[in-house]
Amino acid sequence: xxxxxxxxxxxxxxxxxxxxxxxxxxxxxxxxxxxxxxxxxxxxxxxxxxxxxxxxxxxxxxxxxxxxxxxxxxxxxxxxxxxxxxxxxxxxxxxxxxxxxxxxxxxxxxxxxxxxxxxxxxxxxxxxxxxxxxxxxxxxxxxxxxxxxxxxxxxxxxxxxxxxxxxxxxxxxxxxxxxxxxxxxxxxxxxxxxxxxxxxxxxxxxxxxxxxxxxxxxxxxxxxxxxxxxxxxxxxxxxxxxxxxxxxxxxxxxxxxxxxxxxxxxxxxxxxxxxxxxxxxxxxxxxxxxxxxxxxxxxxxxxxxxxxxxxxxxxxxxxxxxxxxxxxxxxxxxxxxxxxxxxxxxxxxxxxxxxxxxxxxxxxxxxxxxxxxxxxxxxxxxxxxxxxxx
Ligand code: MG
Numbered sequence: 001x002x003x004x005x006x007x008x009x010x011x012x013x014x015x016x017x018x019x020x021x022x023x024x025x026x027x028x029x030x031x032x033x034x035x036x037x038x039x040x041x042x043x044x045x046x047x048x049x050x051x052x053x054x055x056x057x058x059x060x061x062x063x064x065x066x067x068x069x070x071x072x073x074x075x076x077x078x079x080x081x082x083x084x085x086x087x088x089x090x091x092x093x094x095x096x097x098x099x100x101x102x103x104x105x106x107x108x109x110x111x112x113x114x115x116x117x118x119x120x121x122x123x124x125x126x127x128x129x130x131x132x133x134x135x136x137x138x139x140x141x142x143x144x145x146x147x148x149x150x151x152x153x154x155x156x157x158x159x160x161x162x163x164x165x166x167x168x169x170x171x172x173x174x175x176x177x178x179x180x181x182x183x184x185x186x187x188x189x190x191x192x193x194x195x196x197x198x199x200x201x202x203x204x205x206x207x208x209x210x211x212x213x214x215x216x217x218x219x220x221x222x223x224x225x226x227x228x229x230x231x232x233x234x235x236x237x238x239x240x241x242x243x244x245x246x247x248x249x250x251x252x253x254x255x256x257x258x259x260x261x262x263x264x265x266x267x268x269x270x271x272x273x274x275x276x277x278x279x280x281x282x283x284x285x286x287x288x289x290x291x292x293x294x295x296x297x298x299x300x301x302x303x304x305x306x307x308x309x310x311x312x313x314x315x316x317x318x319x320x321x322x323x324x325x326x327x328x329x330x331x332x333x334x335x336x337x338x339x340x341x342x343x344x345x346x347x348x349x350x351x352x353x354x355x356x357x358x359x360x361x362x363x364x365x366x367x368x369x370x371x372x373x374x375x376x377x378x379x380x381x382x383x384x385x386x387x388x389x390x
Contacts, residue, residue, distance in 0.1 A: 006276065007095050009036035009057075009120075011087065011111055012102035014045040016207045017125040017151060020269050021100050022049060024276065027284075032276065035096050038087055040103065041065065047072045054078070057093070059086050061107070087111045092118035098276060101126045102151070104209050105332050106374055109133055113367070116140040123275035125151040127226045128332075132325040133370050134229035148230065149275040153204075154223055155230055156271035157249035157262035162231070163279065165254070170233050172253040174261070175223060176243040177302065178203045180215045183244060187306050193345040195338060203246040203266045212335050216348055217302065221313020225324055228317060235317040240310065242300040247289050265289040308349040316356065321363040322373040323356060329377035330355035337385045355381045 066082035108126035198215035213219035251261035334348040
């Protein structure tokens with residue numbers, strides 16, 4: 001097994017998870033090969049990555065960037081493609097062993113479905129796809145015998161805690177949360193927070209969209225729904241614990257009362273690597289958590305008055321159907337509007353709540369229903385934000 005290189009297709013290769021995945025490939029060239037790289041708009045970074053890793057295929061989602069990409073790589077024998085259709089087709093190529101799904105937001109849904117239908121293993125960082133269409137994704141994975149291996153640090157911790165526990169019922173999932181940059185801020189200060197304040201995350205270095213979601217706890221709400229679909233546990237049995245040290249990455253409580261957790265330094269490369277090598281653990285020089293230096297591991301209940309997005313996610317999961325899809329679309333609009341300085345921080349939760357109340361409810365959505373719900377919710381949220389055509 002050690003002599004066979006796993007061939008990766010990395011979607012979102014220029015983002016935070018994508019570049020850290022390539023760090024791992026660089027460190028373990030005997031283990032992993034890069035078959036395909038894909039980015040949405042970061043064409044310069046994609047060109048540099050293609051020149052370094054020499055994939056078979058490179059794809060840019062934004063079709064207007066096809067010409068400069070092709071020109072820059074014309075001296076290499078790399079198949080250059082563009083557009084969403086090309087991405088969905090690319091992930092089904094026979095030599096690909098694992099699709100690293102690290103693109104941001106709803107855009108990940110279609111390629112994820114195509115990869116599952118082709119029976120590919122997915123290393124999943126794009127939690128929005130499970131939030132939007134968890135039931136559909138689960139069904140496709142089962143039908144096509146495709147594995148979904150979590151990259152999200154919390155879900156990786158839960159997954160690691162469940163190794164060897166097949167058949168043992170989960171009583172409760174303990175989902176930890178750093179608390180983000182506003183954990184100790186009073187609500188009137190949060191109301192005045194800027195995008196710059198929100199982008200100063202205390203423990204994790206991530207992309208801009210997810211860092212804002214972390215500050216608002218929308219990210220934690222998404223993770224509750226992600227855990228529901230990954231591990232088949234109702235959200236009433238998923239408890240969020242604010243744990244500011246980010247050393248315990250999450251835990252599982254079993255029916256005998258035992259709790260198993262996974263601990264480590266907050267470094268995304270560990271969960272990425274585990275998703276790529278599972279069930280094997282390979283030697284690394286990644287940072288170690290020094291528990292003598294950490295000393296205290298503390299826990300608080302999340303405050304849904306200051307961080308209402310977490311409560312909205314529980315509501316969306318309880319209502320089911322297309323409501324999580326509506327919530328996600330409204331959040332993508334609100335998150336961007338906040339980053340652009342167009343709305344204040346707490347307005348994001350209001351926009352999401354109002355969109356969830358106004359958009360058409362569909363109890364058993366098909367893929368086409370999700371596409372329509374996403375568009376309707378974006379329109380409603382955009383109108384509330386006072387700008388349309390997002
Ligand atoms: Mg996480």
